[in-house]
Amino acid sequence: MRKANIRVETINSTTTKSAKDRIIADLQCGHPLTRLLYVTPEFCQMDYFRRILRVIHSQRELARIAIDEAHCISEWGHDFRPAFKALSFFKTEFPDVPMMCLTATATARVRDDIIETLGLDLTKIKMFRMTTGRPNLHYEVRFKSDEEDHYPNFLHWLKTVHARRTANPDRASQLTSQNQRTDNVPGIIYTLFRKDCESLAARLRADGIGAKPYHAGLPHTERAEALSNWVANVPGYDVIVATTAFGMGIDKENVRFVVHWQIPKSLEGFYQEAGRAGRDGKASVCMLYYGREDRDRAASMMTRDQARLPTKGQGVAAQQQQMLHRGMSLKALVEYCEKTDGCRHRAIAKYFGDEEIPPCDFACDWCKDAKALVERKERGLVSEEVYSTQREMGKYDIDPYDY
Template identity: 80%
Template structure:
């Protein structure tokens, strides 16, 4: 494998070499649209910004270059589950990959650091958190690697976390401007599924990227294989029977379809295994709902930040492997994005999420294989009011110690606007759901919806269901709702 003599001089890779690596190492028959162009750009030393919907295969755009290129690729991610999931997958492909995060043992960390400190690491990809990038000790190691011409590229996953205008801002991301200041010739690739124009501008400015040279790739937000549906509920309604009835019906249809049953049998799969995710806002709902499903014969496991790491890891591993009893993950937002499971057939939001972007990303976990999948959001005005009250409680805690008051206040304004946009999406009965999503992200591409949302499928029925479901307009008092939930129950 021929490398480059200096960070500023890049080898051009033949298309056949990229395709061979794609098939041989990653087991994929062909590139998806734009993947080859993105990969080629980063291999040629360009700075790249990639915005593409979940299921595009963004991780391949830095993983494949790390395999064919010379040197070390640093991957910065805010999500522990994503890091560990990708590391496990890369190791199965016999790629030298490491991660340093809260789950890394002291022995493994010492081994990894020793490999990096030599300046000629055997490690091809290193997954780390943005907080780790702030450490002087790690930056010293990077300088050694760079001095040897072996710092190949910097990949920033979930790049929207960089922006204070984003829905999931993380302050440590702002320190990543260090890379362009110290290593201006090392290419950087930023990847996200959710970024408005303001967020994109903020990301490039924060990272000190030269916009006149930056290669920008934007894919459509449209996911035509996803069926979006809002199910309205009254304030006192238990919507569990509604969901259970729907899931049992799905099981029944699969079992009664001989061709499908034969196909599943050939794959050693069960007709009653319909992999899915249910997102809840609160930990107590997460655990009680998982227990309720198990009592009704559905293999369900809870996943939230308050559970032991071993329990979370077991739930994730069993679910990804389609093990019996692990069919459904009931999770808070602690269940990270980027989990590589293609056959997720449904994503359900048990309450309205905290942001439009969060809803879009979480719903996007469904149907990565391109097959039809269901995205259901249960919406009631009690949930709406509770979400607004929780946001108000967050605002009362601003400023946080050591934080920038103006910046934190702006973040709260952004979050409020995002939540209101999601409320409008739920309440809306006058347009296609796919088009509403595209409009929010200012996506001007063609939007496909072949009866793949509740509005396109039955406009009049949608209006009736809304009127029947949202019976109460009552605004519940802060005291009543705050007595039931606390901020600590999130995630």
């Protein structure tokens, strides 16, 4: 925005005290030089910031309120945060100021909840929806077992992609945006656990792949360096191995693959993270490694979290509702992985209420070769009956407290 000569500021956890004081002083005058301000919903809850907004509004300088990741407002959203719900303050205090809510992952129920929670006027609402279909993304589920290390499978795939680009530089150029390297394959690998980030990145580096870990437990300087160099396509920073702490607000256009190392916590989370691939419109792969051990481990972790919920007090109903949604969304994602009888693009579209899209043009593993998909599932997963029997015998000792 600054390169476009727009006066923009942000207040967040990394903003220095001197910078914050300067921004606040500018806002307090009622006619700020700042044209666009980025803040967190938690900051919007502070009384002193709300007083500043009232002054700005009284001078008719508050032009618009935009809420990104608006699914966080809803108790039925996959990433509900109470501070987002408190943004209803804006419509109560400033009913004449236009409000814009944006999200890529809202079902019909979530959209209705956003409208109701914020107190938006139904007679004045304009809703704009895009299709969930992105034909340049190839969705694929790869089946695995805890008994087998799926790292060699992924490394073979990535090395094959590298070899193919090296052997066909003209094709590599077609898959690469202007002024970007053709000798790398930028990607993201999502893991559920921090320990996997660092160990997996180290294994990739040992095999000649420029990979860096990214999770909330790393020093801020290390995370910032990894992010900036990855976005800039610096050699040695081709792949980011990350937890879900990575990606919000990131808009790197040439991400050629997104891999989920285990099943994510929700279908919305999977769709949002996979959607960071191929933003330049060029072909990209969205690969999910799925095993029934991961499925049961995710369910066990959810049961553990549910047992920790308070039974009394403010917000209990909202937390219970959010946990119910998490269970429904995880079940939908498991069905997405287990089913081998239809297009994956259509399965995602149906979940979000977007049922008009046609089957993809060979852009998922089912449409590409349904018979081979069934065979891979049969090879990769033992039958549900055998798996259940083996688990009862103690073969799969799944303890969520280990993770």
